[in-house]
Amino acid sequence: MLPVLTLPAGATLRRRALLAVLALLLAMASCLLTVPTPTAHADDKDDKIQRKQEVDRQLDEIRGDLYDVNQDLGDTYLALAQTELEIPGAQQDLEDAQREADDARRANEDMGRRLTDAQSELDRLEGEVQTGQDEVDRSDEDMKRLSLAAYKGDGIPSAASVYLGSADPQDAVDRSMNYTLTLETQGTALQGLRTDQALTTNSADRIGAVRQEVADLKAQAEETLQAKIDAEGRAQQAKDDLDALYQQQTQQKADLEAKKTQYQGQETDLSTESDGLDQEIDELTRQEQEAAARGKPETTVPDNGGAPGVSARGFMRPVGGTMNSTFGWRFHPVYHKRMQHKGDDFPVACGTPVRAAQDGKVIATTSNGRAGNKLIISHGVLDGKVITTSYHHLSSFKVSVGQTVHRGDIVAASGTTGASTGCHLHFEVHENGTAVDPKLYV
Numbered sequence: 001m002l003p004v005l006t007l008p009a010g011a012t013l014r015r016r017a018l019l020a021v022l023a024l025l026l027a028m029a030s031c032l033l034t035v036p037t038p039t040a041h042a043d044d045k046d047d048k049i050q051r052k053q054e055v056d057r058q059l060d061e062i063r064g065d066l067y068d069v070n071q072d073l074g075d076t077y078l079a080l081a082q083t084e085l086e087i088p089g090a091q092q093d094l095e096d097a098q099r100e101a102d103d104a105r106r107a108n109e110d111m112g113r114r115l116t117d118a119q120s121e122l123d124r125l126e127g128e129v130q131t132g133q134d135e136v137d138r139s140d141e142d143m144k145r146l147s148l149a150a151y152k153g154d155g156i157p158s159a160a161s162v163y164l165g166s167a168d169p170q171d172a173v174d175r176s177m178n179y180t181l182t183l184e185t186q187g188t189a190l191q192g193l194r195t196d197q198a199l200t201t202n203s204a205d206r207i208g209a210v211r212q213e214v215a216d217l218k219a220q221a222e223e224t225l226q227a228k229i230d231a232e233g234r235a236q237q238a239k240d241d242l243d244a245l246y247q248q249q250t251q252q253k254a255d256l257e258a259k260k261t262q263y264q265g266q267e268t269d270l271s272t273e274s275d276g277l278d279q280e281i282d283e284l285t286r287q288e289q290e291a292a293a294r295g296k297p298e299t300t301v302p303d304n305g306g307a308p309g310v311s312a313r314g315f316m317r318p319v320g321g322t323m324n325s326t327f328g329w330r331f332h333p334v335y336h337k338r339m340q341h342k343g344d345d346f347p348v349a350c351g352t353p354v355r356a357a358q359d360g361k362v363i364a365t366t367s368n369g370r371a372g373n374k375l376i377i378s379h380g381v382l383d384g385k386v387i388t389t390s391y392h393h394l395s396s397f398k399v400s401v402g403q404t405v406h407r408g409d410i411v412a413a414s415g416t417t418g419a420s421t422g423c424h425l426h427f428e429v430h431e432n433g434t435a436v437d438p439k440l441y442v
Helices: 011-034 045-065 071-152 159-164 169-293
Strands: 328-331 338-341 344-346 353-355 360-368 372-382 385-394 410-413 425-431 434-436
Touching (some): 071 169, 360 385, 372 410, 385 410
Antiparallel strands (some): 344 425, 353 410, 372 385, 385 425, 425 434
């Protein structure tokens, strides 16, 4: 009986392994395309700048309402107001940071699962390819033994011996068919061996690519882990910041209440002092009215309306810029009662030149705890009413009582004396001693 070499039983298994490798490569490529990247920490610098600008704007509005409040009490209230304005932004920062941390944790967990699955599949394929290589090695040994036997004359006989050794024609035919089948089988086995060797080599090369993909996934896993750690750190910092604001708010509220109690008596004294000075000014106004009634030529406010910066009634603003608090009744944020703001506030720097709103005579340069350094100018009689303007919280006077001034002359420098929460000019207009809206004149 001639020796016959059969196909290795593992050939089908090795082909399946190659197909599995190819499928894994496709799956890994898909994974790399769809791996959720960790949420990037957005550059929210512009948002924070805009938010700060908005807080500053609202603080300016609040500051404008803090008339007749001393610096200490006003600063305490403004500090509390600023904290309360910052709390909503801090709450939003915390919510954003928590969402980012949750996204980063999910991305990290998903990456971990993908890496574990890929590593398990790689281990399985490496085992299958190793098994296939072992089968190829055994088949290779069989081929070597057959070749050696043939070389020694113990293997496949020559074609001549098949016929010469036959006892009869039928035996020769049988021996010939067996010889032919044996050669075909050995040729097929040899071709299969070569194919299996090529498949195993190709599979080994592709497994190297898969190993690289696993290495890439590991690198991405490290990135997602670091992104998770960073996001959780930002979330914790945002929570700490918000907690600190709440604690600060509680302390500032307590400080404000304590200082309101401390300055309550002082506020009563300031009101009494201010009322006394106003009475003196009313007396000066009354004297001017009586002088006009006795036949003294009535002084007339110059009407130079139409000139640049001059109103139709001949008055000009004492300083440039815009106003942040105007004349009228309002609810005072600190004293929690309805109070009248008797003039307009101009938020200008301390030391800014203050100019006379109209021609007139300086009738008072006073100082008290509420208005601080205060200058009053009488502009004579207009429409039967004595018109005066007053300038509060000045840092210095540039004129003296009795001095005649002209519209636009520098009469003082702005400041923050008296009950003031910052550098500004408080400007009032009075008709017969009663404060009116300055917009009627300037």
